[in-house]
Amino acid sequence: MKIPEAVIKIADDIRVMRIRGASRIAQAAALGLKIAAERYGGNSVDDFINYLTKVKEVLENTRPTAVSLPNALSYVMSRVFKRYNSGAKLKELIEVTIKAAEEFVRYSRTATKRIGEIGARRIRDGDIILTHCNSSAALSVIIRAFEEGKNLRVYATETRPKFQGYITAKTLYERGINVTLIPDSAVRLIMKKVDRVFVGADAVAANGAVVNKIGTSLIALAAHEARVNFFVAAETYKFSPTTVIGGLVEIEERSPLEVVSEEFLKATRNVIVRNPAFDVTPPEYIDAIITERGVIPPQAAIIILKEEYGWALKDYMLRVTSEMEEVSL
Amino acid sequence: MRPMENYSKYYKVIEDIKYGRIQSATEATLAVLRTAVRFTEEARGVSEVRNFLKHLFFKSIEARPTNALLINVIRGAILSIKEAIDLNDMKRLREVFNEYYNEIVKEIKVMNDAIAKMAINRIEDGDHVLTYSYSTIVMKALKLAKDKEKNIRVYVPESRPGLEGLNTARELERYGIPVTLFVDSATRYFMKEVNKVLIGAEAIAANGAIVSKVGTSLVALAAHEARVNVFVLAPTLKFSPETIYGELVELLEKEPESFISIEHMHKMGLKINDKFNVKVPMFDVTPPEYIDAIITERGLIAPQAVTFMLREIYGWPFQFAPLKELLGD
Numbered sequence: 001m002k003i004p005e006a007v008i009k010i011a012d013d014i015r016v017m018r019i020r021g022a023s024r025i026a027q028a029a030a031l032g033l034k035i036a037a038e039r040y041g042g043n044s045v046d047d048f049i050n051y052l053t054k055v056k057e058v059l060e061n062t063r064p065t066a067v068s069l070p071n072a073l074s075y076v077m078s079r080v081f082k083r084y085n086s087g088a089k090l091k092e093l094i095e096v097t098i099k100a101a102e103e104f105v106r107y108s109r110t111a112t113k114r115i116g117e118i119g120a121r122r123i124r125d126g127d128i129i130l131t132h133c134n135s136s137a138a139l140s141v142i143i144r145a146f147e148e149g150k151n152l153r154v155y156a157t158e159t160r161p162k163f164q165g166y167i168t169a170k171t172l173y174e175r176g177i178n179v180t181l182i183p184d185s186a187v188r189l190i191m192k193k194v195d196r197v198f199v200g201a202d203a204v205a206a207n208g209a210v211v212n213k214i215g216t217s218l219i220a221l222a223a224h225e226a227r228v229n230f231f232v233a234a235e236t237y238k239f240s241p242t243t244v245i246g247g248l249v250e251i252e253e254r255s256p257l258e259v260v261s262e263e264f265l266k267a268t269r270n271v272i273v274r275n276p277a278f279d280v281t282p283p284e285y286i287d288a289i290i291t292e293r294g295v296i297p298p299q300a301a302i303i304i305l306k307e308e309y310g311w312a313l314k315d316y317m318l319r320v321t322s323e324m325e326e327v328s329l
Numbered sequence: 330m331r332p333m334e335n336y337s338k339y340y341k342v343i344e345d346i347k348y349g350r351i352q353s354a355t356e357a358t359l360a361v362l363r364t365a366v367r368f369t370e371e372a373r374g375v376s377e378v379r380n381f382l383k384h385l386f387f388k389s390i391e392a393r394p395t396n397a398l399l400i401n402v403i404r405g406a407i408l409s410i411k412e413a414i415d416l417n418d419m420k421r422l423r424e425v426f427n428e429y430y431n432e433i434v435k436e437i438k439v440m441n442d443a444i445a446k447m448a449i450n451r452i453e454d455g456d457h458v459l460t461y462s463y464s465t466i467v468m469k470a471l472k473l474a475k476d477k478e479k480n481i482r483v484y485v486p487e488s489r490p491g492l493e494g495l496n497t498a499r500e501l502e503r504y505g506i507p508v509t510l511f512v513d514s515a516t517r518y519f520m521k522e523v524n525k526v527l528i529g530a531e532a533i534a535a536n537g538a539i540v541s542k543v544g545t546s547l548v549a550l551a552a553h554e555a556r557v558n559v560f561v562l563a564p565t566l567k568f569s570p571e572t573i574y575g576e577l578v579e580l581l582e583k584e585p586e587s588f589i590s591i592e593h594m595h596k597m598g599l600k601i602n603d604k605f606n607v608k609v610p611m612f613d614v615t616p617p618e619y620i621d622a623i624i625t626e627r628g629l630i631a632p633q634a635v636t637f638m639l640r641e642i643y644g645w646p647f648q649f650a651p652l653k654e655l656l657g658d
Contacts, residue, residue: 155608158589160489160512166589166597173605174598180606183489183588185513185544189613215514218547221554259487259512264495271498271508279518 001051003058004039007032014062014069017162022202022238023112023136026068027105029059033076034101037094045090052080052097064250065211065278067203067240072108075237076100111235111292116140119198119233119290123150127195130155130187130223133213134164135200137233139171141290142198146177154179155190159213161258161275187219191226201234201289205243206305208283208298210234211251214276220285232281232289232298239301241309252277339368339385347392348587349611352493354531354567355437355465358399361389362406366430375417382407387656394579395540395612397532397569400652402433407655440564440626445470448527448562448624452479457523459484459516459552462542463493464529466562471527472504481506484523486513488544490588490609513544520555530563530623534572535639537617537632539563540580543610549619558621561632565625568639570649583609 010032013019019028036055040048056073063069079100083093119141123129127145129152131138146152154172158181159165165181172179182190197219203211210216210232223230240249256265256273265273283298291304342364344350351357365382372378386403393399409429413422448470452458458481460467474481483501485508488494498508511519526548532540539545539561552559569578585607599605617632630638643649 157514158489160487160514166593166599169605170597170599176604178604180608181589182608182610183513183543185486185489185542185547186608186610186613188547188550189543189610190608213514214512214518218514218517218551221517221550222547225550260495260510268499268502268508270502270505271510273510274515274519275511276515276518279515 001040001042001047003051003055004035006035006039007055007058010035011058011062014059020164021134021136022066022068022200023108023235025063025066026072026237027108029069029072030076030101030104030108032059033073034098037097037101040094043090045084045088045093048090048093049080049084052077063252065202065252066238067211067249068235068238071237071239071241072104075104108235108237111237112137112140114292115233115235115290116144118292118295119231120144120148120150122229122231122288122290122295123152123196125150126152128153128155128193130157130190130194130197130219131168132157132165132197132199132216132219133159134168134171135233137235137290138198138200139168141231141233142172142177143175146175152177155194156181157184157187157215157219158182159215160184164213184215187215188222188225191222191228194223194226194228197223197228197230199230199232201232201238202278203249204232204234204239204289204298204301204304205249205280206240206302207243208286208289208301210281210283210286210289210298211249211278212281214279217279217281217285220281224285229287230285232286234289234291236291236293236304236308239304239308241305244302244305244309249280251279336381339364339381340388343385343388343392346389349491349583352463352491352496353465354393354396354398354529355441357389357393357396358402359434359437361385361399362402362430362433365406366426369423369426375414375419375422378419378422379414383656390652393581395531395581397540397567397578398564400569400571401566404650404652404655405429405433408650437564437566440566441466441469443626444562444564444624445473447629448560449474449477449479451558451560451624452481452525454479454481456481456525457484458482459486459520459523459526459548459557460497461486461494461526461528461545461548462488462491463497464562466564467527467529468497468500470562471501471506475504475506482509483507484509484511484519486511486516486544486548488542489513490583490611491542493542513547516548517551517554520551520557523552523555523557526552526557526559528559528561530561530567531612532569532578533561533563533567533623533632533635534569534578534614535636536572537620537623537635539615539617539620539623539632540578540612541615543613546613546615546619549615553619559619561620561623563623563625565627565638565642568635568642570639570643570647571651578614580613581611583611585609
């Protein structure tokens with residue numbers, strides 16, 4: 001069974017960043033599985049499972065860093081496999097896939113809203129806030145605080161190389177929130193005036209380190225230096241279960257053409273243009289991570305991981321131990 | 330007196346500085362002085378020169394008030410031609426002005442050469458050096474290191490707004506030095522690979538703080554965190570004696586249009602008004618505690634020793650004519 005065009009399109013959109021932001025990517029991936037299930041034309045349970053696994057791989061191999069992507073996919077797939085293993089029929093499996101995908105999207109949207117409610121309590125009337133890139137979770141916090149009647153001013157970094165800061169500025173501006181765009185390099189200069197920083201996350205590691213848009217760790221450092229509170233807004237499906245067993249979060253490096261023109265590249269062959277999309281902010285620069293389940297210190301990330309992915313972790317652990325046994329044999 | 334429109338070619342230099350077409354502090358200073366000398370050559374009378382110079386000096390400082398070299402060189406120029414102007418002696422005016430110009434060009438070259446030579450004692454074979462923005466002296470030092478067959482790689486952030494980093498990368502490429510270029514936000518990400526930071530300065534204040542292209546303080550902070558040494562390469566002509574009297578170095582901001590195109594802004598549905606603004610600072614201040622040494626033509630000093638060196642140059646109590654007084658009437 002061929003993978004439907006619509007699913008290929010979603011994968012492409014994620015790859016070229018027409019769909020971007022960890023939450024939006026996760027929702028799109030779940031939607032991809034849903035579409036694949038709806039359009040399945042075969043008639044065998046095993047064929048469906050193979051087909052769905054292939055779809056999952058296509059969606060998963062688009063961008064390596066955002067952990068929300070594999071987490072969203074395994075949210076759906078784990079439910080499908082559970083039923084498959086207990087001998088469910090094809091019709092039932094298709095239904096489960098669709099239901100689980102819809103459930104994930106709904107959950108994701110509620111989570112972002114809930115983060116807004118919780119995070120807004122950390123904002124005081126008159127606060128000056130700085131945000132980086134374009135995070136739906138961080139924006140949810142800022143917008144919620146504004147809707148509660150708090151007077152705010154926001155500094156949005158332009159966020160090179162792809163200027164997502166302009167989208168943030170536009171979103172806030174359209175809500176009537178006072179916003180000022182600044183170059184990324186002006187962060188330390190501006191930090192003196194800032195009361196609080198809110199950013200999103202692409203992945204949260206087991207030790208509480210946060211992987212987010214390149215530049216986040218530099219902002220966290222400048223905030224730490226100026227004793228400005230630094231908050232990360234992240235849904236629990238951005239926590240990375242593989243880091244518990246020592247896995248590293250891979251930092252994606254994108255095309256140099258996002259940074260410089262083709263002419264520049266051609267004219268300067270000895271210049272390597274590097275374009276890492278993310279960096280890692282150590283937990284000691286983070287005051288708290290705001291999740292839909294509540295505010296946690298970054299060092300407590302493991303609690304979220306155990307609660308959310310206990311099942312998966314057990315699985316990983318089993319695999320690791322059996323591999324170790326094999327080695328020792 | 331000739332009609333004003335004939336002056337426009339002389340005033341072009343002010344625009345060039347104001348809009349960043351001349352980026353380096355040294356080049357800006359020499360361009361202003363060259364213009365002043367050329368005008369003096371072509372002018373008919375002393376009073377014409379006096380009026381023109383007053384305007385040129387005043388406006389060029391206004392265009393770049395942070396440039397201590399410019400201020401110091403203008404002060405020197407005024408002092409050296411003052412007598413000829415008072416005597417209304419056009420021939421003598423041309424002579425002394427030409428002499429002063431040649432002297433300054435030579436002095437800057439000698440100073441920069443001396444600094445570059447000292448700086449390369451601190452550059453070792455295999456070093457990964459990070460530099461920020463574009464600095465004439467740093468370029469000289471890096472080229473010299475290459476000439477001495479020290480294999481180095483230079484890390485260059487693009488340095489928005491202004492993108493001076495691209496010029497730096499292009500020039501280093503011409504010297505045959507390998508370069509790694511990236512967005513400013515990635516500075517902390519790459520700092521782990523770097524073992525030295527070399528930067529230039531616009532002005533150095535009495536407490537050893539450095540005024541430089543915006544983003545420099547962020548680079549220094551990231552270097553400090555990673556225990557990477559930061560060296561500032563600057564002749565003592567960039568020390569700002571005004572700051573001894575408590576004057577603040579004025580930090581220039583650019584027009585938003587220099588940073589983001591109006592069309593782009595409109596396309597995004599953004600318009601500058603009371604709710605949306607763009608802030609484009611050009612310079613920031615790096616505190617002395619993040620600087621390991623300032624390399625001057627008189628030797629390598631701790632930033633905290635700037636006052637000591639200012640005493641050496643200007644005597645104690647300070648004997649220098651504040652520019653405001655010289656330009657005043």
